[in-house]
Amino acid sequence: MPSSPKFFHARQPPSALRPTVLLIGFCLLFGLSGFIFGLVSLLHPSRQYKCLTSKSRSVKVIWETGSSSSSSSQNGLVLNVGDGNDNNKRKKVMGFVGIQTGFRSTGRRQSLRKTWMPSDAQGLQRVEEATGLAFRFVIGKTKEKQKMAELAKEVAEYDDFLLLDIEEEYSKLPYKTLAFFKAAYALFEADFYVKADDDIYLRPDRLSLLLAKERSHSQTYLGCMKKGPVFTDPKLKWYEPLSYLLGSEYFLHAYGPLYALSADVVASLVALRNNSGISI
Secondary structure (H helix, E strand, O other): OOOOOOOOOOOOOOHHHHHHHHHHHHHHHHHHHHHHHHHHHHHHOOOOOOOOOOEEEEEEEEOOOOOOOOHHHHHEEEEEOOOOOOOOEEEEEEEEEEEEEEOHHHHHHHHHHOOOOOOHHHHHHHHHHHOOOOEEEEEEOOOHHHHHHHHHHHHHOOOOOOOOEEEEEEHHHHHHHHHHHHHHHHHHEEEEEEEEEOOOOOOOOHHHHHHHHOOOOOOOEEEEEEOOOOOOOOOOEEEEOHHHHHOEEOEEEEEEEEEEEEEHHHHHHOOOOOOOOOOO
C-alpha cells in the first residue's frame, strides 16, 4: 500500500521571530498613543486657539457726529471701524448676510453655530469661498455691564459679530436696520446685502444660487412684501398711536425673516441723512 503523505512544517529559529515580535509591539504602542491623543483632544477641545496670522472678523462700528482724519465720514456721521477691517478697504463678496440678534438670543446663536453656520474661523472662510457669502451676527449695545461682558466673551471666542453703536431695543429696530445696512455697505463691496433673523435655518448654497441668478439686476429686492390694517383700538397688542397719519391700511413694505437688497438699493439708503434728530 502506498504510504500516506507526510507534511513537514519548518520551524523558524527563535532569532528569526524577534524582529516580528518587536514590529508588532511597536505598532501596538503607536496605535495606543494615537488613540489616547485623540481621546484627550475630544475631551478637552481648544476653542481659544487662533492662528497668529489670522485677522479678527468681528468689527465694532461707531456712528458719531463730528469729523476725524482716521475715520471714513458718511453723510454727517463718522464711521470708526475696528481692527477687523483691513485698512478700511471694502472686502469683495457676492453677498453679505447680517443675522440680526439680541442679548437674549445666546441660545439661538449657539443653535445656528451647531447647524448651518460654522463656529470657527476656518469653517467660515470655507463657506465664504464656496458660496461667495460672508456671515456675521449683528447686535447693538446695552447699559447692563454684565450682558456686555458676556457678549465680549462670546466675541472673543467665536469672532463672528458686527457690533453696532446703538441701543439694542425693540423700539429702535428700524434704526438698527438702517445702521446695519450703512455699516455693511462701508465694510463690504457686495452685490447683495441680506438681512436675516436669528431663528431661521438657512441653506447658504441655495441662497448663493438665488443671488447669483439676480446679479444682472442692479436695483433688486428679494423677499416678501406685506400690507395690512392699522389697529386703532388701544386695547389691542399692535395698537398704532399714529393711526390718524396712516389711514386704515399700512403701505406695502418689506417683511419677513430674510430679505436681500442689491448694492444700488443699499447705496441709496446710505445716501440718506438722519434728519430725525435721533442719534443712531
